[in-house]
Amino acid sequence: MSRSIRIATFNLESLDDTGDLSFEERAAVLRPQLERLDADILCLQEVNGQREAKGEPRTLRALNRLLEGGPYADFHRTSGGEGTKLADRHNLVLVSRWPILAARQYRHDLVPSPQVRMVTADPAQPGGDAVTWDRPVLHGEIELPGGRRLHVFNLHLRAPIAAPVPGQKKNASTWKSVGGWAEGFYLASIKRAGQALEARLAVERVFDADPQALILVAGDLNAEIEQTPVRIIRADLDETGNGHLAGRSLVPLERSVPEERRFTVLHGGDAVMLDHLLVSRALLGWFRSAEIHNEALGDELVAHATVSHSPESYHAPLVARFELPDQTVTETMAPGEPAP
Structure with a gap:
């Protein structure tokens, strides 16, 4: 008998337990969404890190509180393996029912920082500046029932919002010139495409080792299916x-x-698909169905202008169901043990 597994991606929208909105107000909205996913593997984005005291390493305290007492409470978790330092904002986290055999982050490990000489910076820059990615790529290797290894790449690519250019902004939301904004938008596109390239090269390493590898790339790619980062x-x-x-x-x-249900974000009235699950051909053979839980999704632009301290995420979770082949399930059973 085959075994069904479910894998989901969900941007939790700056999950934290500090700030103006109480943690329990956020948890009351997010917990039912996580329970409905009924996932065996969760790829989470925008998980903030917290310090218990000044100078101490950050932890995933808010996420641990969100998951405690629920179906994911005892799942394995990683943000990149031993020695990984959590950021204050927007960490990537992999949560798995099954053991995570290895995990690491890629951030300019496979793609060096491009050097760009900014043309609108004020004052003018004497040489090139390194363009660095906002976030890493998280690669986890999960041991599935039966011993097969699943490679999961969890991503959160740069949003298509202009990156800062020295001397070209009046404040956080106002630019001094169109040229400055245009160069900032250009820099953002480099960051987003560069992150995608690093993810693709990491995938290539897995394929080099095993052309039939089970690979899943998940996350908030901040791009639709035909846009450059996803195409890469x-x-x-x-x-x-x-x-x-x-x-x-x-x-x-x-x-x-x-098609009418194919969106994970509402942006100024436009329904867009920014969150994705991409799989290798070997894993596609196990795929059975996908769901996008967007029934209660609010419009992020409208909400940011009209709602104070919203507890919601303005990304809908995406979940896929797979069926492990009979051989995969039965390989680890003891002789004479009935199939599950």
Whole structure:
């Protein structure tokens, strides 16, 4: 008998237990969403880190509080393996029912920081400046029932919002010139595409070791399916033009969802698909269905202008169901043990 597993991605929208909104108000909204996902593996974005005291390392206290007492309370968790330092904002976290055999972060490990000489900076910059990614790529290796290894890449790419340019902003939301804003937008596109390239090169390393690897890329990519960052990660056959590379393309699972339901964010009245689950061909063979839980989704632009201290996330979670083959489930059973 095969075994069903569920894998989900969810941007928790700056999960924290400090600030003006009480933690329990947020938890009352987020916990039912997590329970409904009924996931075996969770890819979470925007999990803030907290310090118990000044100078102490940050922990995932808010996330631990959110998950305690619920179905994920005893799951394994990682943000990148031993020695990883948590950021104050927007950490990536992998939560798994099954053991996480290895985990690491990629941040300029495979793609060096591009050097850009800014043309609108005021005062003018004497040389090139390094353009660095806002967040790393989190790679976890999970041991599935039966001993197969699943490679999960959890991402949160840069939003298409202009990055700062020295001397070109009056305040956090106001630019001094169109040229300055345009260069900031250009820098943001470099960051977002660069993060996607690093994720793709990390995926390539896995394929080099095992062409039939089980790979899933998940997260808030801040881009729709035909935009550059997602195209870099997908590596479709009609992009590479090489039939020998077809097995390395990644397939977006949202295509199985009816088009009218295919969105994870409402932005000024536009329904957009910014969160994705992309899988290797080997894992696609186990795929059965996908769901986007967007029934209660609010419009992020409207909410930011009209709602004070909203407890919601303005990203809908996306979950996919897979069926492990019979052999995968039974390989680890003792002789004579009945199938689950």
